Amino acid sequence: MNTLRIRQRLLLLAVVCGGFTTQAQAQAEPIKFGKVSVADFTPQAADSAAPAVVLCDFGVSKVVGGDDGFRLNFERTTRILIRRKAGYDWATVEVPLYHRDEDTERVKALKGTTYNLEGGKLVATKMGSESIFRDKVDEQHNTCRFTLPNVKEGSIIEFTYTVDSDFIFNLQNWQFQHTIPVRWSEYRTLIPSYYKYKQITRSYLPFTVQEEKSVPYSTVIRESIDGRLDNRDIPISTNALSSRWVMQNVPALQEEPFMTSARDYFSSIEFELAIIQSFNQPPKDVANTWEKIAEELLKDEQFGRDLNRPSPLAAAMAELPARYPEAQARATAVLAQVQQAIKYNSEERLYIKTSLKQAIQRGQGNAAEVNLLLVQALREAGLQANALILSTRSHGHILLDMPVLAHFNYVVAHVRLPDGRDFLLDATEPLVPAGMLPERCLNGQGRLITDTPAQNRWVSLAPAQRHTVYTKADLTLAPNGALQGKGHWEWAGYAGLEARGTGTTDLVRxxxxxxxxxxxxxAPAQPSGTDVSKPLALDLPIQVSGSEDGAVGTIYLSPMKQFGLTSNPLRAESRYFPVDFGMGRDGTHIITITLPKGYTATELPKAQVLTLPNGGGQFQYGCVQQGNTISITSRLSLPKAQYPAAEYSALRELYDRVAAKHAEPLVLSKAPGTQP
Known part of the structure; x- marks a missing residue:
């Protein structure tokens, strides 16, 4: 959206007045640049393990008057205590800047100071211009990067800057939480009645303050005539929405198992310009829509244009309908041929760099080049195929209520089968069978992009396949406690994909x-199961050493520790965001032990069944003796791909109890008078 021009606005928006001033928030500002005190250096017990602590992060965004229209003005002041060398990276700051044609965002009033306590006195070191750098990121994005000087353990760094923007649509987002603790984070906005922004809050933590109110607003715009400024200041008055958000004592977000991108969990606010009301006309909806995004993509030379052109695989694809009349089998055959024609270069991309024809000539391509070629080939094989765009797990969740193309970074192929089922394919990974996506793609929902707007829709990325592990061991126990036998391992679904990617040597290790x-x-082993749609199986002989002193009167065994879960992957005592497995998980372990003559079990672990609430899963354990044979069975089933924070404690306790049960020993004793 171009900056709105004042000559159009003044006709109907402006109200000339002399008595008003812009009414920002009356609340006192939580920080003043340069007002650092000795007390700021005092650590708090809650921050003892942190490499650095954000003492205060304060930002204000306002729509203000400028030359020929309104502008966005963003001011930020931040103060950080550096506690250890590991926190030195926080002394380097990057400010993203957008530009398009002649319009741009500029950093102004940039200042930075490092404070150190020397002999009980504050010593300030100001940042010089030699520490400020401007880098080009791409055709529309730059960064202003700066590093605070003389940083030591125990330093306080402070910086302030203003971003002056020509782009009314680009209201600054705000992040309240970081990977270090934040004592105070506050963001304010002041938006005149001419604009309305859609607001999306990402947060699993509550706000300390969240308020908004209508306040008087006035600003001054300089009128332009024929491209020249005539030095006439035009005062404008209306009402504005004043908003304020505060979070206090925000914990650091730590990397934990089973997360998507950390961006999904940081407490933050994002904005999108939704409505402009001008010229005494009805409000104009300017927000992006999913329909607009689909239309834009299909017209884009780096996405949709090639899909309607013949591919180099067209002749081979035309032969497949006769050989594979069933749609799913045909789609599987197309996938195999595309994988033979082009290899994935490990770049997650939504757009192609060159044409699909050139990608085939190179023999490799990014995700878009590989999978848009797959869509093209599926169509040439007579299948109803389209592109499905998504965001990978490392890129973050899609906000369904905020149509933003930048939230996507990947594309796969979607085939609608004759029975109406969705069939998803990805040609980037040869080990991933048709109808299954790489684990990186298991992230909520994807958006189907078709030539028919009514058919564009959300498609669930939740897989039918689980992460399934099955082990079976048949062992014979010797009087000295030695075990000998064979073990059988199977990995299916995403466990099979993981095992095949590991390789035989590392798998056996x-x-x-x-x-x-x-x-x-x-003996060395070779897995069976070359068909990637089937489980991978491995059989191994097993020998466990026993006592060198001969027969043992009492033998203690905990064999499930060697085959089943032995530790809890959920280490944190509490968690305020979901556990995201990506898929359901199943683990089944069966162990049969044949006892030596004269030995019997004097103590066996008791059977146990544990069930999670809301159908969240179940653990079953049994251990029985029949004659001279002991059979142990353990099964843990977690059918849900994601567990909300409210279920974390129960899930974590379940893992604890499973590991504890697997550690319980079998006590086997020799009957008196038994000969070895």
Whole structure:
């Protein structure tokens, strides 16, 4: 959107007045640049483990008058205590800047100071111009980067700057939470009645303050005539929406298992310009829509244009309908041929760099080049195929209520089968079968992009396949406690994908590590199951050493520790954001032990069934003796791909109890008078 011009506005928006001034928030500002005190250096117990602490982060965005129209003005002042060397990176700051044609965003009034306590006195070191750099990111984005000087352990750094923007649509987002603790984070906006912004809050934490009110607003715009400024200041008066958000004592966001991008969990606010009301006319909806995004993509030379052109695979694809009349089998055959024609270069991209024809000639391409070629080939094979855009797990969740193309970074192929089912394909990974997506793609929903707007819709990325592990061990126990037998491992679904990607050598090494140092695998092994749509299986001989002193009267065994879950992957005592597995998980372990003559179980772990609320999962354990054979069975089923924070404690306790049950020993004793 171009900057709105004042000559158009003044006719109907402006109200000339002399008595008003812009009414920003009356609340006192929480920080003043340069007002650092000795007390600011005092650490708090809650911050003891942190490499740095944000003492205060304060931002204000206002719509203000300028030359020929309104502008956005963003001011930020930040103060950070650097506690350890690991926090030195916080002394380097990057400010993103947008530009298009002659319009641009500019950093102004940039100042920075480092404060150190020397002999009980404050010593200030100001940042010089040699520490400020401007970098070009791409055709529309630059950064202003600066580094605070003389940073040491115990320093306080402080910086302030203003971003002056020509782009009314680009109201600054705000992040309240970081990977270090934040004692106070505050953001304010002042938006005149001519504009309305859609607001999306990402947060699993509550606001300390969240308020908005209508206040008087006035500003001054300089009128332009024929491109020249005539030095006439035109005062404008209306009402404005004044908003304020505060978070206090925000904990650091730590990396934990089963997360998507950290961006999904940081407490933040994002904005999108939704409505402009001018010229005494009805409000104009300027927000982007999913329909506009689809239309834009299909017209884009780097996305949709090539889909309607013949591909180099067209002749081969034309032969497939006769060979594979069933749609799903045909789609699988197309996937295999595309994977033979082009390899993935590991770049997650929504757009192609060159034409699809050139990508095939190179023999490799990014995700868009590989998978848009797949869409093209599926169509040439007579299938109803379209592109499905998504955001990978490392890129972050899509905000369904905020149509923003930049939130997407990946594309896969979607085929609508004759029975109406969705069939998703990705040609980037040869180990991923048709109908299954790489784990990086399991992130909520994707948006279907078709030539028919009514058919564009959201498609769930939740997979039918689970992460499934199955082990079975048949072991014979010797009187000295030695075990000998064979083990069988199977990995299906996403566990199969993971195991195949690991490779045989590393797979056997991981099994050997879990079995323990006392276990040997005497013969090399080769997994079976070359069909990636089937489980991967591995059979290994197992030998576990026993006592060198001969027969043992009492034997203690905990065999499930060698085959099942032995530790809790959820280490944190609490968690305020979901556990995101990406897919359901199943683990089944069966162990059969044949006892030596004269030995019997004097103590066996009790059977147990544990169930999570809301159908969240179940753990079943059984251990029985029949004759001279002991059978142990363990199964943990977690059917949900995601568990909300409210269910974290129960899930974590379940893992704890599973690991504890697997650690319980079998106590086996020799009957009196039994000969070895």
């Amino acid at each position: 991981a099994i050997r590590q879990q079995l323990g140092d006392e276990t040997t695998i005497p």
